[in-house]
Amino acid sequence: MVELDFNKFGGLIPAVVQDYKTNEVLMVAFMNKESFEETLELKKSCFYSRSRNKLWLKGETSGNVQIVKEIFVGCELDSVLLKVEQVGNAACHEGYKSCFFRRLSNGELTIISKRVFNPKQVYNNLNQVGKNIATLEAKVYEKNKGVKK
Amino acid sequence: MVELDFNKFGGLIPAVVQDYKTNEVLMVAFMNKESFEETLELKKSCFYSRSRNKLWLKGETSGNVQIVKEIFVGCELDSVLLKVEQVGNAACHEGYKSCFFRRLSNGELTIISKRVFNPKQVYNNLNQVGKNIATLEAKVYEKNKGVKK
Known part of the structure; x- marks a missing residue:
């Protein structure tokens, strides 16, 4: 079993994600x-989300998960490259396929x-879905309160 | 002029390097x-070399510099993607085109x-070139010592 080197950078290594078909x-x-x-x-x-300080399953909010097809390991064992199938065809929370949608x-x-989706719409809809679920859960909770177990 | 965000990670941002023709x-x-x-x-x-704690012009030892064709900036302004022409056709000090030459x-x-070059040969030769230059410089120095300016 390969052991990656997580010691160099406070326990973190960079992970590059590439479209498995187009290499974008x-x-x-x-x-x-x-x-990992x-x-x-x-x-x-x-x-690992540095801003939220927790594990981050890519697409956990938007549904745009990345199905990992292949993994490659950097020469110094301190980086990885994932070739993935990007569900929803957009990796970026700004609604673009790639986070590198701007050239300098x-x-x-x-x-x-081009934008694949409008982030305001998608994340607002998701918020609405979240609210609906919360409402439903609250209703179920209220319903169950009186039920003896 | 764009300002990248170097504050998140001790002054460093990840830079992904991609072959400008093949997207590897x-x-x-x-x-x-x-x-940057x-x-x-x-x-x-x-x-920036973390191990040597100094600026690192890629290819400064091997001659395999990377000519930057295009630069893209990540959505959060804390990463970059370079599309380059890789001189010598090998980016990795292990002699491979890509540092990601192993699949997990x-x-x-x-x-x-496949290896593009044998790193032992190349770096030994380079060391020899360095020694030759040092010898030459020493000779020039010796020669100049007696010369009045």
């Missing part, structure tokens, strides 16, 4: 040992891709 | 602000690429 780079994120092992087990990209030229950024 | 991912490394600015100015990949499957690594 979709994103780069970080993994700790636990998220989750990725192996689930065969879905799982990262002469100090200015230009958007070079 | 060659490597991932880190940049600090200075190395050097990259823009030189139009050659320049990273069932816990085992398999080499999936």
Whole structure:
């Protein structure tokens, strides 16, 4: 069993994600040992969110998970490359296929891709779904309160 | 002028490097602000070496520099993607085109690429070149010692 080197950078290694068909780079994120092992087990990209300080199953909110087809390991065992099938065809929370949707030229950024989805709509809808589920759960809870177990 | 976010990770951001023709991912490394600015100015990949704690012009030892064709910026302004022409056709110090020359499957690594060069030969030759230059410099120095300026 291969042992990656998680010691160099506070327990984290960079993980590059590439579309398994087109080779487009979709994103780069970080993994700790636990998220790497989750990725192996689930065969879905799982990262470590530095902002939220927790495991992050990519697509857990949007549904746009990444099905891992192949994993490659960097020469120094301190980075990985995932080739994935991107569900929903958009890896970026901004609604683009790739997080690298802007080219830098002469100090200015230009958007070079088309949006796959409108993030406001998608995340608002998801929030609505979340609210509906919460309402439903509350109803079920209320219903069950009087039920003896 | 775009301002990248170097504050998240001790002044460093991940930089993914991709072959500009084939889209093969060659490597991932880190940049600090200075190395990013050097990259823009030189139009050659320049990273920050965490092991050597200094700027690292990719290819400075082997001659296998990376000529930067395009730069893309991640959605959160904390990562970059370089599309490059890899001089010498090998980015990896192990002699492979890509640092991701091993596939991980069932816990085992398999080499999936052919070596472009033998690193022992190349780096030994380079060391010899260095020694020759040092010898030459010493000779020039000796020669100049007696010369009045």
